[in-house]
Amino acid sequence: MSTSSRTTTADEKSMEESKNSVGSYLMEHWVLPVLGITAYAMLGTASRIAITDGTKGGDFFSSYSYFAANCLGSFVMGLMNGIPDLKKKTPGFHQGVTVGYCGCFTTFSSWIYAIVKAPSPDVGAVEFLTGMSMPFISWLFGNDIGAAFVDLTKDHKPWITDKAWYLIDQALVVFPYVFTALLFPLIATQGVFPPASVYASLLSPLGAIPRWISSTYLNSLWPQFPLGTFVANVLAVAFDGILMGAAPGNTFAGYCITGIGGSWSTVSSFVNDTFNLYRKHWEGERSVAKNKFWVYWYLTVSVGISLAIAAIVHACTK
Template sequence: MDYGSEPRRSGSFSRISSTNSSFRRHSFNQVGAVHHEVDDDSDCRSVSEAGDIGDRALHSKRYSGSGRPRFSFDNNGENVVVPIQEHPFKESQLPTASPASPDTLLHDQGQNKECKKELPWFMTYISSRVHLAVLGILGVLTRYLLEKLFGPEVVGATSDQSYMYVDLAPNMVGSFLMGWFGVVYKGDISKFSPELAVGLTTGYLGSLTTFSGWNQKMLELSADGDWVFAVLGFLLGLFLVAYSFMFGVETAKGLKWAFNRTNLSSKCGFSVVNTIMSQSILIVVMITLLGSLWGVSVALLTKDFDHDSSTSHLWLGCIIGPIGVWIRFYLARLNGQGLGRTEMIKWMPFGTLIANVVAACIMAAMATMKKAVTNNHFGIVATGIQFGLCGCLSTVSTFIAEFGAMRESKHPWQAYVYALTTIIISFSLGTLIFSVPVWTKGWT
């Protein structure tokens, strides 16, 4: 696509790399080789933190808790790498000063002072976790609906016996939306509410997509001897979610460009007075919504547990799903930190990697136990853990955002090393936990 006078390039993040790389090369060539190392270090951290950095994102109320550069977009929809807490403007975009009366200045100063008020740390802590839980449950429900819609019962595009696995549609939709809310509009949403921005990406999109479900379906295909389908499932799945993410970024950029071009953003804009009162009301609303969602889920689980196993796992998944979201949220603080005191391999998002691998292992263990234990109630509990806890602990949307950032960085090979590392470790451990017992016991 071509928006305005922007030069055409391939890839969703190509302008991110080219714009800043040329600037840095020009600057750093004048100050010596030491700064090249600093630039490489920042680039490694940037690609590793492209998806999520957990509670570090909330400490600064912006999306670069350490002040390091992150992938973002400016007001014209142009891709740049900037510290997200700073709002980049071109010189021509800066507002022109106009005469103002003393009363107006005092009013503005008072309003700015009011806007700077923040909740106590414990209320901010509660708010962020409640946002994650509520939006995580909504992500679980959306994933279930998409699985049913595109599954064999309705559209028939996906199935358990095909490389077009049942979680493919949720993974594609979540990756597409990650391009919108996790890249292009993330900074805009964070100005309204940092907790909402984190809740949408880490909570909703992270729970809508699932890496553990994807890995488990490939394990089941391989255990049945369908190795070609298993390989195709990984290759085709990675291709489709990657391009869904890229399409999401491009369409969001196009809409943002159209709004800026027609000045609709200023006409339709709104101002948010981020006072303690407004934040407190939002917390009360979200806590009420969380209580309602949990209450309804418990009531429906109690009602269906002995009579309808087809939906019981969904309600159990809604109850325990937030636990998976919270664990992944805390693990995300490892992204961009590297290993050991020397912080080796900073480009590898270890938080996301650990979350996906652990969830895949738990998913495989539950599948093995369901083979060994034929009790119907145990099957419901195990399926609920798989669908809720594992589905929310693992994520494809964050994984593919990190993959896309690495692919368009100065070291594109890192993207494929990261993807292969995640898939190979998860599939290998899953084979030991699930496939080997299936083969040795002769389970079908």
């Protein structure tokens, strides 16, 4: 075989390997995450709407309508992150649940507007205080349950192979598509779930995917401040405010506020970021004072700027 033939063969092999590596990268870092987040985002938004509508009858939940959703979503987020093996063995499912389901089950922008548009100052104050405390307690409770499960099962020998875990992960990513395809038309036609809620749920990936992108690429830029989550929450507050002012009472705008804005913002990731800052190690050491400073800075800036935007929008659209 001539030298030129060997060179051509080597080049072709190199190009093939390059294509395979690019394909694997796209599949692992874009295709599967987007598929998982999209599916679980719709379920998360549907769950938020269902629990918000279902708890409106009580005196407490009539005033604090997003309390239950934000607490339950934060609990699930804490539970998932309390079991590290889930992220290693089922990355698609873990990302789908934490980013898609929990991120859309909870809503930061709707909570901010619930504070600003509260019927009285005392209701707004309680909305603020419960929102700044109970989701954090719920996350911690879920995380403790996950950690306890890990501790109780640490001596058990694994009986599921890596290949089986891979197949389970793929199935758990695909399952929500089958579930929503069967469930949404059924519950909408039977009157269990209003068609408006289905439309809002179908729009939710348009909020969840930008949030995932901003968190993936911006959170690591400044370790002391999760910039991606902050940007997503602030933009969602502005997005909701613009729609409220530009198209008050418009049906499609309502779908977008609930589906896109409610999913673009997130309380569960906001809470998760806060606990991650508490546990952060700076240059190999953990500084309690430094961690607490950045925690309170993150909380103050995130909530303060969001409230300011919402207050300005509300004042201009009264």
